Amino acid sequence: MTTQDPAIVVVAADTQEPPPPRGQLQLFVDAFASNKLAVAGLIVFVLAILVALTADFISPYDPNAQDLGMRLLGPSITHWLGTDQYGRDLLSRVIHGTQISLMVGVISITVATICGVAGGALAGYIGGFVDDIIMRCMDVLLAFPALILAIGILAVLGPSIFNVIVVIAVVSTPQLARITRSAVLTQKEEEYVQAAIVIGLPMYVRLFKHVLLNCLAPITVQATLLVANAIIVETSLSFLGLGVRPPTPTWGTILFEGKDYILLGMWWMSVFPGIAIILAMLGLNLLGDGLRDALDPKIRGADA
Amino acid sequence: MTSLNVDKQIYNGLMNYDADSKMFPDLASAEPEQPDDLTYIFKLKEGVQFHKGYGEMTAEDVVYTYDTIRGAVETGQSFFLSLWLKPLAKVEAVDKYTVKFTMAEPYPDFLDTSTMCKIVSKKAAEEFGKDFARNPVGTGPFEFVEWIKDDHILLKKNEAYFTAGVPKLDEVYFQIIPDDTVKVTNLITSQVDMMKEIPPRNLEQLKGAPGVVVGQVPGTQTEQVYFNTKAGPFQDVNLRRAVAYGIDRKAIADKVFYGMAQVAYAPTPGWQLPAGDYPADMVKIGYDPDMAKKYLKASSKPDNFEFTCMTTAQGWFVEQLTVIQANLADIGIKMNIEPLEKSVMFGKMRVWDYEASYEDLNAGYFGFSAATAPLFYTPPTRQLGWGDEHGLKAFDLLNKFLVTVNAEERQIVYGDFLKILHDQVPYTQVVYVDSTDAWSESVTGYKTGTPNDSMFWETDLS
Numbered sequence: 026m027t028t029q030d031p032a033i034v035v036v037a038a039d040t041q042e043p044p045p046p047r048g049q050l051q052l053f054v055d056a057f058a059s060n061k062l063a064v065a066g067l068i069v070f071v072l073a074i075l076v077a078l079t080a081d082f083i084s085p086y087d088p089n090a091q092d093l094g095m096r097l098l099g100p101s102i103t104h105w106l107g108t109d110q111y112g113r114d115l116l117s118r119v120i121h122g123t124q125i126s127l128m129v130g131v132i133s134i135t136v137a138t139i140c141g142v143a144g145g146a147l148a149g150y151i152g153g154f155v156d157d158i159i160m161r162c163m164d165v166l167l168a169f170p171a172l173i174l175a176i177g178i179l180a181v182l183g184p185s186i187f188n189v190i191v192v193i194a195v196v197s198t199p200q201l202a203r204i205t206r207s208a209v210l211t212q213k214e215e216e217y218v219q220a221a222i223v224i225g226l227p228m229y230v231r232l233f234k235h236v237l238l239n240c241l242a243p244i245t246v247q248a249t250l251l252v253a254n255a256i257i258v259e260t261s262l263s264f265l266g267l268g269v270r271p272p273t274p275t276w277g278t279i280l281f282e283g284k285d286y287i288l289l290g291m292w293w294m295s296v297f298p299g300i301a302i303i304l305a306m307l308g309l310n311l312l313g314d315g316l317r318d319a320l321d322p323k324i325r326g327a328d329a
Numbered sequence: 330m331t332s333l334n335v336d337k338q339i340y341n342g343l344m345n346y347d348a349d350s351k352m353f354p355d356l357a358s359a360e361p362e363q364p365d366d367l368t369y370i371f372k373l374k375e376g377v378q379f380h381k382g383y384g385e386m387t388a389e390d391v392v393y394t395y396d397t398i399r400g401a402v403e404t405g406q407s408f409f410l411s412l413w414l415k416p417l418a419k420v421e422a423v424d425k426y427t428v429k430f431t432m433a434e435p436y437p438d439f440l441d442t443s444t445m446c447k448i449v450s451k452k453a454a455e456e457f458g459k460d461f462a463r464n465p466v467g468t469g470p471f472e473f474v475e476w477i478k479d480d481h482i483l484l485k486k487n488e489a490y491f492t493a494g495v496p497k498l499d500e501v502y503f504q505i506i507p508d509d510t511v512k513v514t515n516l517i518t519s520q521v522d523m524m525k526e527i528p529p530r531n532l533e534q535l536k537g538a539p540g541v542v543v544g545q546v547p548g549t550q551t552e553q554v555y556f557n558t559k560a561g562p563f564q565d566v567n568l569r570r571a572v573a574y575g576i577d578r579k580a581i582a583d584k585v586f587y588g589m590a591q592v593a594y595a596p597t598p599g600w601q602l603p604a605g606d607y608p609a610d611m612v613k614i615g616y617d618p619d620m621a622k623k624y625l626k627a628s629s630k631p632d633n634f635e636f637t638c639m640t641t642a643q644g645w646f647v648e649q650l651t652v653i654q655a656n657l658a659d660i661g662i663k664m665n666i667e668p669l670e671k672s673v674m675f676g677k678m679r680v681w682d683y684e685a686s687y688e689d690l691n692a693g694y695f696g697f698s699a700a701t702a703p704l705f706y707t708p709p710t711r712q713l714g715w716g717d718e719h720g721l722k723a724f725d726l727l728n729k730f731l732v733t734v735n736a737e738e739r740q741i742v743y744g745d746f747l748k749i750l751h752d753q754v755p756y757t758q759v760v761y762v763d764s765t766d767a768w769s770e771s772v773t774g775y776k777t778g779t780p781n782d783s784m785f786w787e788t789d790l791s
Contacts, residue, residue, distance in 0.1 A: 091655040093584045110530070110584075111651055184668065266642040271651050271666050285509050289534055 056319040063315020069308030077124040086114035088121040089272045107293040118274040125275040130255040133193035141201025149209030163199035171196040193255045208240035242320035253309035340447030340467035348776035366435040373426040379450040380472040388422035393451035395420045434732040470496035497789035523768035529586040544777025548764035550691045555756045559714025567628035573757040575621035593758035596703040603736045608744035612751040635663040640687040642668035715755040
């Protein structure tokens with residue numbers, strides 16, 4: 026047969042299945058993509074990660090190379106953001122600072138997420154004695170203001186990048202544990218979890234597949250916002266002289282070194298790392314807010 | 330602001346220096362009688378009253394003060410000045426207003442030392458015990474009111490001061506401002522009347538600021554690297570030498586201190602030595618990368634040598650170390666900088682838990698003839714752990730210097746000490762920082778002096 030009977034084609038079209046319902050992932054992507062601020066946040070975050078990953082290639086100078094003859098110069102063609110009091114190129118330092126600041130933020134919160142989710146999930150799911158022990162420990166950590174606790178721990182450990190990561194992980198863990206625990210408490214009463222118990226699925230399957238997977242939304246959102254917080258804590262610690270050791274550049278140390286020169290009219294040493302911090306904070310917070318809106322079916326429905 | 334600046338307002342010594350570094354009898358009524366090389370007889374001013382009703386200052390209080398400092402009275406405390414009172418054999422009250430000091434050996438700097446030993450009230454010191462430092466009772470122009478740690482110290486006028494017309498100010502309020510920028514801004518905007526230790530980067534700014542007067546004289550504050558000679562890599566003298574020759578001192582004086590410091594070649598500036606200058610044959614350890622590389626090559630760690638230098642997080646130390654770090658990187662040494670709280674750092678030095686440290690020592694603490702300042706660091710038991718034959722010999726030479734009367738001989742003894750120091754390099758000097766103050770035009774009767782700065786006796790506000 027070389028030609029189709031039009032009647033048959035119509036029938037075939039009618040019997041085709043309706044398009045499949047859009048999956049959860051698709052719904053989330055659509056909701057996120059329609060939120061322009063969230064997309065802007067994501068772009069900033071991705072750009073920052075790209076800058077951090079390619080820091081060694083895109084920096085015009087060695088960030089620690091001193092040239093005392095070229096110090097304290099304002100922005101120019103040769104040094105786009107100017108130079109600091111040792112004649113180091115500020116642009117290269119801000120770029121490498123992005124590397125350290127992001128690395129500290131992301132690694133410390135990854136560690137905090139692993140510890141916090143494990144602790145919070147066990148506490149929430151098992152309950153009773155285990156819950157009491159884990160959560161009371163977290164309460165003790167939460168009772169101290171994060172920055173004060175961080176300063177205290179660093180005073181004992183001494184300043185270094187590794188110690189800053191450890192400290193931020195420690196002060197961030199309780200927040201993730203609390204979020205996870207409360208989400209797990211809600212989820213474990215759901216009927217499908219009860220059903221899984223009834224059909225005899227082992228506990229780790231129930232916990233990971235049925236409970237934790239459904240808690241991912243609040244944990245992801247909290248972790249994203251905590252990365253922003255971690256960068257601020259790192260910056261604050263470096264600003265107080267307790268963060269990473271010189272000459273390693275981070276946004277906080279550059280700001281710290283620049284603050285004494287503001288009154289002398291050398292604004293660039295403080296303004297540029299300041300802008301980097303503001304952009305990163307804004308980006309991460311927009312991203313976090315966007316994730317929360319896109320992941321929450323209730324809010325998502327309201328937006329649509 | 331150092332505690333010494335406050336002490337000078339509260340206490341008097343038997344002798345004292347004025348802002349021009351001229352010695353004058355203070356609690357003594359005149360220069361002491363010296364019947365022989367070993368004896369000093371001081372007549373005290375009569376009717377001098379201690380603050381807060383602790384009674385008249387008498388020979389009793391002077392004897393108590395000196396015996397306490399040199400450790401002849403058991404107080405459970407030790408005073409660094411005891412090193413400077415070693416030649417003192419006996420101090421006794423002849424009568425209520427006469428004190429006799431007997432030395433074991435001739436001690437040419439005794440009068441200088443007597444400006445540093447500030448007379449305290451025996452009654453108050455015994456009453457407060459270890460808390461006396463927090464409740465100081467002296468005879469000075471100002472009386473202690475309160476000290477709120479890390480915030481302020483308040484002194485008020487001693488109405489019964491023994492010199493008529495002194496002091497002029499009703500109160501002195503020492504405000505502790507840790508941040509340089511805040512300190513400078515407070516002075517420029519007249520929130521404070523005077524500031525100590527100008528941050529070098531603000532020197533030109535303050536010189537040009539309307540209504541601000543800047544005082545700057547050569548100083549005795551010596552920035553130095555201390556090596557741990559008792560443990561770790563710097564037991565190797567060649568590594569110590571390599572670092573010492575690898576530091577570009579001029580760059581630090583010019584760039585970190587903006588010319589507010591002089592390159593240092595010895596623990597004491599030349600002008601403070603008996604001959605008024607360094608010995609002619611003194612080795613000047615300066616910036617010499619080739620020499621540094623040579624010593625590094627001869628050392629136990631010729632390749633990839635890495636060490637950590639701790640320092641005080643506040644102040645100008647990290648800035649200096651950042652330059653030194655780049656200097657040393659040029660000759661192939663990696664130096665890590667570890668900024669610490671001051672007390673933590675000195676705690677680590679005390680137990681030799683460090684490789685190198687960077688701090689300053691103000692030789693001005695040791696009187697005008699500050700040549701003996703290294704005594705503070707050379708005893709084998711002190712922070713450097715420099716207890717080998719060279720350290721002991723250096724210690725002996727400094728003690729010999731202390732009791733040598735003839736100025737030429739003294740210079741020779743000191744030269745011998747410097748030879749050991751420059752050969753062994755247990756610590757190395759980088760720069761001497763100038764003494765600086767800045768004050769508002771409304772302040773009168775004040776003069777920046779070395780080392781006797783911050784005397785507010787004649788100071789007034791218009």
